[in-house]
Amino acid sequence: MNDFTIxxxxxxxxxxxTTLMLIAIFVAFFLYGMLASVGQAFDSPGSSDDKNRMVTLxxxxxxxxxxxxxxxxxxxxxGVTQASHSNWFGAFFxxxxxxxxxxxxxxxxxxxxxxxFDMPDAERKAFLGDRTGLAVxxxxxxxxGWKVGQTVPIxxxxxxxxxxxxxxxxxxxxxxxxxxxxxxxxxxxxHYDYYNETVSFGRDNIGLIVFSTETPAINDAVxxxxxxxxxxxxxxxxxxxxxxxxxxxIAQLGNIKLIISLVVGAAFVTILLIVGNTMVMAIRERTxxxxxxxxxxxxxxxxxxxIVAEALLLSLLxxxxxxxxxxxxxxxxxxxxxxAISGLTVQPxxxxxxxxxxxxxxxxxAALPAWSAMRLNIVTALGRK
Amino acid sequence: MAxxxxxxxxxxxxxxxxxxxxxxMSLSTIVAIALVVGVLLGFLAMGNGFKKTLSSSGTKDVAIxxxxxxxxxxxxxxxREQTQLIEEAPGVARVxxxxxxxxxxxxxxDGKRRTNGIKANMPLRGLDSTGFALxxxxxxxxxxxxxxxxxxxxxxxxLVREFSGFDLGQTIRFGTSTxxxxxxxxxxxxxxxxxxxxxxxxxxxxxxxxxxxQSIRAKLASPDQLAALKAYVDKxxxxxxxxxxxxxxxxxxxxxxxxxxxxLGWPLAIIMTxxxxxxxxxxxxSSVSVRTAEIGTLRAIGFGGFPTFVGTLIEAVILAAIGAxxxxxxxxxxxxxxxxxxxxxxxxxxxxxxxxxxRIITTAILLALLIGFIGGFFPALRAARQPxxxxxxx
Numbered sequence: 083m084n085d086f087t088i089x090x091x092x093x094x095x096x097x098x099x100t101t102l103m104l105i106a107i108f109v110a111f112f113l114y115g116m117l118a119s120v121g122q123a124f125d126s127p128g129s130s131d132d133k134n135r136m137v138t139l140x141x142x143x144x145x146x147x148x149x150x151x152x153x154x155x156x157x158x159x160x161g162v163t164q165a166s167h168s169n170w171f172g173a174f175f176x177x178x179x180x181x182x183x184x185x186x187x188x189x190x191x192x193x194x195x196x197x198x199f200d201m202p203d204a205e206r207k208a209f210l211g212d213r214t215g216l217a218v219x220x221x222x223x224x225x226x227g228w229k230v231g232q233t234v235p236i237x238x239x240x241x242x243x244x245x246x247x248x249x250x251x252x253x254x255x256x257x258x259x260x261x262x263x264x265x266x267x268x269x270x271x272x273h274y275d276y277y278n279e280t281v282s283f284g285r286d287n288i289g290l291i292v293f294s295t296e297t298p299a300i301n302d303a304v305x306x307x308x309x310x311x312x313x314x315x316x317x318x319x320x321x322x323x324x325x326x327x328x329x330x331x332i333a334q335l336g337n338i339k340l341i342i343s344l345v346v347g348a349a350f351v352t353i354l355l356i357v358g359n360t361m362v363m364a365i366r367e368r369t370x371x372x373x374x375x376x377x378x379x380x381x382x383x384x385x386x387x388x389i390v391a392e393a394l395l396l397s398l399l400x401x402x403x404x405x406x407x408x409x410x411x412x413x414x415x416x417x418x419x420x421x422a423i424s425g426l427t428v429q430p431x432x433x434x435x436x437x438x439x440x441x442x443x444x445x446x447x448a449a450l451p452a453w454s455a456m457r458l459n460i461v462t463a464l465g466r467k
Numbered sequence: 468m469a470x471x472x473x474x475x476x477x478x479x480x481x482x483x484x485x486x487x488x489x490x491x492m493s494l495s496t497i498v499a500i501a502l503v504v505g506v507l508l509g510f511l512a513m514g515n516g517f518k519k520t521l522s523s524s525g526t527k528d529v530a531i532x533x534x535x536x537x538x539x540x541x542x543x544x545x546x547r548e549q550t551q552l553i554e555e556a557p558g559v560a561r562v563x564x565x566x567x568x569x570x571x572x573x574x575x576x577d578g579k580r581r582t583n584g585i586k587a588n589m590p591l592r593g594l595d596s597t598g599f600a601l602x603x604x605x606x607x608x609x610x611x612x613x614x615x616x617x618x619x620x621x622x623x624x625x626l627v628r629e630f631s632g633f634d635l636g637q638t639i640r641f642g643t644s645t646x647x648x649x650x651x652x653x654x655x656x657x658x659x660x661x662x663x664x665x666x667x668x669x670x671x672x673x674x675x676x677x678x679x680x681q682s683i684r685a686k687l688a689s690p691d692q693l694a695a696l697k698a699y700v701d702k703x704x705x706x707x708x709x710x711x712x713x714x715x716x717x718x719x720x721x722x723x724x725x726x727x728x729x730x731l732g733w734p735l736a737i738i739m740t741x742x743x744x745x746x747x748x749x750x751x752x753s754s755v756s757v758r759t760a761e762i763g764t765l766r767a768i769g770f771g772g773f774p775t776f777v778g779t780l781i782e783a784v785i786l787a788a789i790g791a792x793x794x795x796x797x798x799x800x801x802x803x804x805x806x807x808x809x810x811x812x813x814x815x816x817x818x819x820x821x822x823x824x825x826r827i828i829t830t831a832i833l834l835a836l837l838i839g840f841i842g843g844f845f846p847a848l849r850a851a852r853q854p855x856x857x858x859x860x861x
Contacts, residue, residue, distance in 0.1 A: 102749040109742035113735070142642040143588060145541065145575040145814065146674075172542055240542045246707070248536045283544065316675065318642045333585045334816070336809040344509070345735055348502040349742065355495035356746040363492065363753060 085384070089392045092368070099360065100396070106356050107400025107443070108407075110349040111436060115408025116415075118432045121342040124332050131324040133298040135195065138291040138308055139327070141318040145170075147287035148317050155311065156291045161304045165293035166191035169274065172240035175226060182222055183269040184236070185289070186277040189217070195294055198262040199271075205230060205256035213276045216252035219267030221416065223257045230254055243280045250280065265416055265427055292324065350439065358447040361393055365451035372455050373463025382456040389455055393448035394441065401440035405433060474770050478778030481761075482754075483785065489754055493786055496750040499743040500790030500838055501797070503736060504831045508798040508823065510732020511830070514725040516822035517809065521721035524657035525713030527690040528560075529601050532683040532700065532708040539720070539813040540573040540682045541590075547678050549706055556699045558692030559685045567686035569598040572670050574681075575815055576641045576663070578630040580808075587808070589626065590815040591641070591663045593670030593680075601684050602659065609635045610650030615666045618673070621650035623660035625818030629808045633663070644673040658717065658811065661818040684713065720812035740838060747842025751783050755850045762850050763858025772851040779847035780840070787839025791832040799823060 094100055138156055140146035150167070157165035166188050173184040189210050193199060201209070201217065209215045216236070218228060228234060237249040252272055260266040278285055295304050305321035312319045332338075365372075372385055409428050416426050486493050525531075532553060533543035547570070553559070554566040561567065572593035577586045592598075595615070599605060613619035622633045632639055638647050646665065654660045671677055687693060690712070697710040755762070762775055803823045811817035 098752065099749060102745045102752075105745035106742045106749075109738055109745070113738055140642070142674075143575045143577050145588070146642075178536070178538060237536070239537050242534075242536070314643060316643070330586045333580075333583070334587050334810050336807060337582075345506055345739075348506055349739060352495075352499040352502050352739070352742055352746065355498055356742075356749060359491045359495045360749055360753070 085388060085391075089388050089395060092388070093392050093395055096364070099364070103357050103360055103396060104400040104403075106353050107397055108404040110353045111401040111404030111440070112407050112411070113349045113404075114346050114436060114439065115405040115428055115432060116411055117342045117346050118435065119408065119412055119426060119428050121339055122429050122432060123426045124335075124338050125329075131328065132294065133323070133325070134295040134301065135324040136293055136295060136301060136305065136321060137324050137327050138293070138319050138321040139289075141309075141320040144290065144327075144331075146317075147284065147289060148291065148319065150286045150288050152312065152317065152319070153288060153291050156293060156308055159304060159308055159311070161295050161300045161307075162293045163296055164191060164194050165291060166195050167274070167288040167291045168192065168271075169277070169287070169289040170240075171236075171272075171277070172238045173236050173270070174239060175234070175236060178237070178239055180226075182236070185269070185271050186274040187271045188274050189215075189271065192271065192292075195292055198260050199258045199267070200261040201256040201258040205258075209255035212253060212255050213273055214251065214253055215255035216270055216272045217256040217258055218254055218270045220257060220259050221265065221268040222270055223254075224417065228254055228257075230257055241277075241284065242282045244282045246282075250277070350443075354443060354446065357393075357396070357443065358450075361389075361447045362451050365389060365455055368455075369458065369463050372458055373460050376458070376460050376463065382458075386452045386456040389452035390445065390448040393452075394444035397440045397444040397447070401436065401443070405436045471771065471774055474774035475777045475781075478765065478770065478774050479781045481765075482758075482778050482782040485758070486782070486786075489750075489757065492750050492753060496743075496747050496786050496842070497790040497793060499746040500787050500835050501794035503739045503743045503838065504791050504794030504835050505798050506739060507732060507736035507831045507834060508795060508827065509802055509821070510728060510735070511827045512798065512803060512821040512823045513807075514728035514732065515824060515827060516819040517728060517817065518721040518725035519822055520656060520817060520819040521658055521717045521724070521811065522714075523655060524659060525715070525717035527693075527712050527714045528687045529713040530685045530687055530693055530696055530710055531713045531716045532685065532710050533681075535707045535709050537709075540571075541575060541813040541815070543573075543681050545570065545680050545683055545708065547680075549708065550680065550683055552703060552706060553683050553685055553700075556685070556696050558687055558695035558699070560688045567597055567600060569594055569601050569684045570667070570680040571598055571682050571684065572667055572674070572676060572680050573813070574670065574674050574676075578626070578816070579632060581629060581631045584631075587630065588810070588815045589630065589663060590661070590813060591620070591665060591670065593665055593667035595667050598664075598667070598684070601686055602654065604655040604657070605652050605659070606654075607650050607652050610648075613649055613664070613666055616669060617666065618644065618646045618669060619649045620646045620663050620665040621652055622648055622663050623818075624651055624653050625660035625806070625808075626662065626816075627651055628806055629816070629818050641673070658817055661808065661811075661816055683708070687712075723812060724809070724817075736834065740834065743838050744841050747783060747787065747838055748845060750786070751779065751843050751846035752849070754782065755779060755846045758850075759853070759858050762853070763855050766855045767859055776847045776851035779850045780843040783843025783846070784836060784839040787835045787842070788832075790839075791835035794835070795828050795831065 140148050153165060153167045156162060168185040168187045171184045171186055173182045174180050175182060209217045231254065233251055233253045235249045235251055242248045258267060295301055301323060308321045309319050375385060412426055412428060533540065534545060537543040550568065550570040554568045559566045559568060574591050575588045576591045578589040580587055608624055613621055627633050633648055635648055635651055638645055693712055700706045700708050700710050802821050805821045806818060808816045808818040
């Protein structure tokens with residue numbers, strides 16, 4: 083009979099009580115796993131963006147357009163290695179509740195910048211050569227059950243065709259994954275030329291210009307040059323890294339980080355109280371036993387370690403189970419929402435921090451009972467009922 | 468019967484009086500339940516506040532016309548010719564022969580959040596005096612109305628509260644144009660308090676949209692004239708507009724956003740409920756366990772199993788009730804009335820305040836009592852069912 087057997091037997095001597103504590107810990111870490119991942123996804127929406135990827139927008143606001151002529155001028159700026167452009171399409175499929183993130187882009191240059199949009203070579207070739215072609219992210223294709231080769235009508239809640247229709251027919255040429263951040267593929271792209279020739283208003287306008295610089299070190303200088311170039315022109319610009327743009331875009335929703343911290347904090351305080359109190363009570367019940375152990379020659383330190391190990395075991399069991407269950411739960415949410423929150427998976431950092439919290443919970447809840455058990459006097463222990 | 472009641476009341480009193488002996492354990496249950504209640508109330512108050520702001524924004528006797536297929540003003544475009552057709556439409560109210568029709572421009576500009584300085588979308592609405600006639604609730608808390616034909620704007624009080632750079636007298640730049648803020652207005656807590664308003668023709672020329680608008684608002688002769696206007700619009704091939712009452716337009720937007728918030732709040736609260744139930748069960752089982760000898764003694768001197776059961780159940784429900792009250796009071800004091808903002812249907816910030824209602828509080832309290840009931844039920848069953856002899860010997 084080694085120490086671990088003692089710890090294990092102690093932990094499960096009152097099965098119901100331990101199960102209840104495990105449930106409470108499970109719930110807290112399940113919540114933590116989900117919410118921290120959501121927070122992570124919101125906090126780093128641009129995590130798949132290269133550090134030298136930048137965007138130029140209309141200075142008034144990103145919903146205001148830029149003329150397409152600005153694209154050529156940005157492409158020629160010193161330090162810009164590759165430029166492209168995109169335009170928000172306001173797409174939905176069949177019902178206007180089925181909103182799909184989608185952009186009218188210049189595919190060859192766009193895919194040269196967004197190298198993480200990974201598709202088979204044959205599909206890429208087909209998409210680049212097909213004016214009415216559509217490249218669909220995996221999450222979107224999965225949600226609507228779309229296959230390569232299919233033709234789908236995509237409507238816009240902003241634009242209409244010259245013939246009065248709000249809907250464009252596209253042929254799905256390619257389905258892509260995000261090779262950098264798994265799951266960050268809830269979007270679709272198509273040819274700007276097709277859109278621009280058929281749209282009834284807003285011709286030759288684009289939403290934003292995206293480009294790569296030679297190195298992140300010159301980002302600021304390039305941004306300054308571009309914005310200076312367009313200063314006092316009819317459309318002044320604002321240039322920043324793609325990462326910064328995504329961040330400010332997400333921040334529009336509100337202080338999600340604060341809300342998440344509050345909810346997770348509430349869940350952790352709850353288990354800290356429940357488990358902490360139960361541990362105190364459980365060890366108190368064992369007073370006589372601990373006295374017997376000490377009589378048999380167990381050192382106070384050894385008993386201290388046993389109790390700490392018991393609490394750690396408890397919080398790790400419940401916590402790891404909870405964190406693990408957050409993984410399929412997030413997958414499910416991702417599937418239902420077709421990647422609405424892009425990049426929603428339990429990131430390694432969430433796991434690592436979670437482990438840290440489990441250890442913290444174990445140590446804090448064990449501290450008081452372990453300390454008093456260590457200090458316990460044998461005579462008092464055997465005398466107490 | 469009377470005897471049973473007396474027994475219940477005696478046992479309940481004993482249980483409650485002995486709660487201080489199990490102080491920390493009971494407190495942890497109270498706090499766990501208070502936290503569940505707090506989280507649920509926080510989300511519901513947020514959803515309700517958002518909804519209240521949007522749904523107080525529209526009236527039934529104003530119709531809003533948007534380009535067919537677009538759900539919000541930002542996505543819509545209407546042309547001057549279409550506006551003229553609406554001015555001749557049936558059902559539209561007229562004063563001295565002039566139709567009360569307001570064609571409005573709605574463009575998005577940048578503002579900065581006061582709390583963190585991060586950019587956010589603000590709506591700049593271009594409108595004329597008819598636009599004001601359609602919104603009788605607007606009053607100035609500071610300054611005055613913009614003069615037509617100038618780069619003067621007025622701003623809603625909610626926007627000033629949450630975003631910096633919009634105080635009276637300040638100038639703001641949108642691209643190449645510079646504007647002066649000459650007034651701050653209230654609009655009955657509606658979504659208009661989150662907007663910037665300027666003269667429609669100036670906004671049109673500065674934003675290079677000489678012939679186009681985003682929306683048309685038309686005052687109806689009476690709310691039931693909506694159908695007549697709609698029939699007229701649907702028949703005319705040149706219009707291709709969707710006609711709704713302003714009340715319906717905002718109600719749809721309100722539902723969308725507040726549903727989203729509630730859809731987030733409820734699952735979180737329910738997941739936390741499982742944790743709290745586990746905690747409450749734990750507390751009550753140990754409460755029963757430490758009182759085993761006492762319960763056995765009571766049973767031995769003639770107390771029934773049922774009063775023992777009810778007494779334990781009541782103890783749990785009382786702990787839950789304390790938790791519910793604690794959670795509600797904290798949210799009431801520190802969260803209710805807080806001002807915040809989030810993206811609304813037109814992709815611009817809507818400023819609103821957290822707003823509790825008696826119904827929301829009742830819902831949360833019922834959830835707490837349910838936690839207490841489940842948490843007390845099974846331990847109470849155990850208390851009532853244990854053999855007396857075994858208990859007394861503990």
